[in-house]
Amino acid sequence: xxxxxxxxxxxxxxxxxxxxxxxQAVRGVSFTLGREKLGIVGESGSGKSLSGRAILGVLPxxxxxxxxxxxxxxxxxxxxxxxxxxxxRGGRMGMVLQxxxxxxxxxxxAGAQIVEAIRIGDRRISRAAARKGALDILHSLHIRDPxxxxxxxxxxxxxxxxxxxMIGMMVVREPDxxxxxxxxxxxxxxxxxxxxxxxxxxxxxxxxxLIFISHDLQLVSRFCDRVxxxxxxxxxETLDARRLGEAQHPYTKGLLACLPEIDGPxxxxxxxDRQAAWSQLP
Amino acid sequence: xxDTILGVEHLSVRFGASTVVDDVSFAVARGESFGLVGESGSGKSTILRTIxxxxxxxxxxxxxxxxxxxGTPRREFSTQVQMVFQDPYASLxxxxxxxxxxxxxxRIHRMDNVEARTLELLALIGLGxxxxxxxxxxxxxxxxxxxAxxxALALSPKxxxxxxxxxxxxxxxxxxxLNLLNRLRAEMGLTFVIVSHNLAVISYxxxxxxxxxxARHVETLSRAQLRNRELDQDYTKAFVAASTL
Numbered sequence: 151x152x153x154x155x156x157x158x159x160x161x162x163x164x165x166x167x168x169x170x171x172x173x174q175a176v177r178g179v180s181f182t183l184g185r186e187k188l189g190i191v192g193e194s195g196s197g198k199s200l201s202g203r204a205i206l207g208v209l210p211x212x213x214x215x216x217x218x219x220x221x222x223x224x225x226x227x228x229x230x231x232x233x234x235x236x237x238x239r240g241g242r243m244g245m246v247l248q249x250x251x252x253x254x255x256x257x258x259x260a261g262a263q264i265v266e267a268i269r270i271g272d273r274r275i276s277r278a279a280a281r282k283g284a285l286d287i288l289h290s291l292h293i294r295d296p297x298x299x300x301x302x303x304x305x306x307x308x309x310x311x312x313x314x315x316m317i318g319m320m321v322v323r324e325p326d327x328x329x330x331x332x333x334x335x336x337x338x339x340x341x342x343x344x345x346x347x348x349x350x351x352x353x354x355x356x357x358x359x360l361i362f363i364s365h366d367l368q369l370v371s372r373f374c375d376r377v378x379x380x381x382x383x384x385x386x387e388t389l390d391a392r393r394l395g396e397a398q399h400p401y402t403k404g405l406l407a408c409l410p411e412i413d414g415p416x417x418x419x420x421x422x423d424r425q426a427a428w429s430q431l432p
Numbered sequence: 433x434x435d436t437i438l439g440v441e442h443l444s445v446r447f448g449a450s451t452v453v454d455d456v457s458f459a460v461a462r463g464e465s466f467g468l469v470g471e472s473g474s475g476k477s478t479i480l481r482t483i484x485x486x487x488x489x490x491x492x493x494x495x496x497x498x499x500x501x502x503g504t505p506r507r508e509f510s511t512q513v514q515m516v517f518q519d520p521y522a523s524l525x526x527x528x529x530x531x532x533x534x535x536x537x538x539r540i541h542r543m544d545n546v547e548a549r550t551l552e553l554l555a556l557i558g559l560g561x562x563x564x565x566x567x568x569x570x571x572x573x574x575x576x577x578x579x580a581x582x583x584a585l586a587l588s589p590k591x592x593x594x595x596x597x598x599x600x601x602x603x604x605x606x607x608x609x610l611n612l613l614n615r616l617r618a619e620m621g622l623t624f625v626i627v628s629h630n631l632a633v634i635s636y637x638x639x640x641x642x643x644x645x646x647a648r649h650v651e652t653l654s655r656a657q658l659r660n661r662e663l664d665q666d667y668t669k670a671f672v673a674a675s676t677l
Contacts, residue, residue: 193602338471340674408607410636419607
């Protein structure tokens with residue numbers, strides 16, 4: 151296995167506009183991911199989610215995706231057939247989405263959804279073995295009574311519990327890479343840390359690569375090893391998560407400064423003075 | 433408290449068989465900014481919605497400026513208090529021009545000089561006059577939230593209820609909206625009740641706050657008490673710890 155699980159070089163993603171042109175949403179993003187926790191931070195529209203989805207291959211057909219290199223574990227994703235990519239998704243790459251209320255199937259029990267994920271991966275696994283696998287994964291997500299949660303429908307679960315079920319679905323087949331797109335934004339602060347520490351534990355124990363997409367720079371820096379900051383479809387800065395204070399780019403500094411703090415001053419919050427130069431191509 | 437603008441006493445709200453607000457009382461002084469904090473489902477938004485007359489089944493008393501919420505005609509009560517909702521993408525009519533959206537409450541109240549006042553309000557919230565002729569989809573989330581604030585201020589209420597006013601926005605836009613709210617409160621002598629799950633926002637914007645859990649009141653703190661960590665209840669301590677880390 152090569153050192154880098156994911157290699158992205160000069161990724162560009164464009165949407166067709168009504169006028170017949172193309173709107174460039176991601177404009178030349180390059181990064182690599184090893185078996186580490188990588189955070190991607192940016193505001194809405196910065197292209198952070200699009201980049202994650204392009205790697206997974208779940209963007210609609212009308213989107214134009216170009217890259218000099220887009221590889222997963224040595225496999226060229228640009229040349230891969232839809233069948234091959236389907237094979238990678240779920241099996242070797244997983245994705246956790248923002249809100250379990252919208253991304254779990256409302257008419258299937260939580261357990262049935264995890265069982266389905268297991269059996270799609272390997273049809274020869276018996277029903278009973280799949281059930282046991284689902285219960286085990288629920289247990290490893292610190293769910294006290296897995297049997298109970300197994301038979302619940304998504305609407306009967308709290309947000310934190312639903313998010314654990316979704317994480318369970320995604321990690322049960324032990325993927326090499328997990329892409330988590332705002333996995334805790336829909337959760338309460340008290341539950342947020344629980345879900346994060348569960349995610350952390352899983353990633354550490356199974357030595358997965360994790361891409362953690364979020365708008366919350368503070369949260370990401372507490373949780374990840376490296377942080378990529380995106381603005382207007384480009385990477386403006388890559389930081390060591392422990393050295394957030396040494397951020398150089400004015401955009402990163404602005405993002406950090408504009409957050410109110412519980413014990414912070416009551417003077418007007420500094421706002422971002424967006425410079426046109428930030429979004430110019432190098 | 434001497435000059436109370438909002439008094440809520442023994443408020444209980446039920447949705448069918450379940451009680452979502454259970455015997456909650458609090459008072460907000462004129463000019464104050466009061467925060468309601470808690471996890472989702474703790475009943476904080478329901479309290480605001482009940483003050484606005486959006487909950488059918490409630491008991492207790494609510495009075496704004498001495499005007500009781502029960503029994504007062506909606507049109508009269510709506511000049512006392514207005515609300516700003518969480519999601520600026522959902523709270524503006526997609527097929528109404530921004531100018532019409534802001535003018536609508538004034539038209540309902542048959543006020544004079546509606547057009548001029550609409551432009552005044554647009555200037556007040558920091559958008560230009562030409563925004564009056566745009567549709568919501570042409571605006572960013574932060575701009576839409578500004579419009580929602582202008583609309584809430586159209587009838588010149590003295591009390592503004594804000595339900596998670598910035599949680600759908602990016603942090604940089606959140607800073608702009610919070611600054612705007614603070615400026616408006618100082619300039620116009622407004623009183624705010626702000627619902628948020630974000631303790632940092634509450635600590636920045638509010639003089640006092642009330643923490644709720646499972647439909648019940650847990651603890652009421654002043655900003656100084658919060659910042660000195662003078663916390664009585666275990667739940668408050670856990671909540672503050674989870675918010676600060």
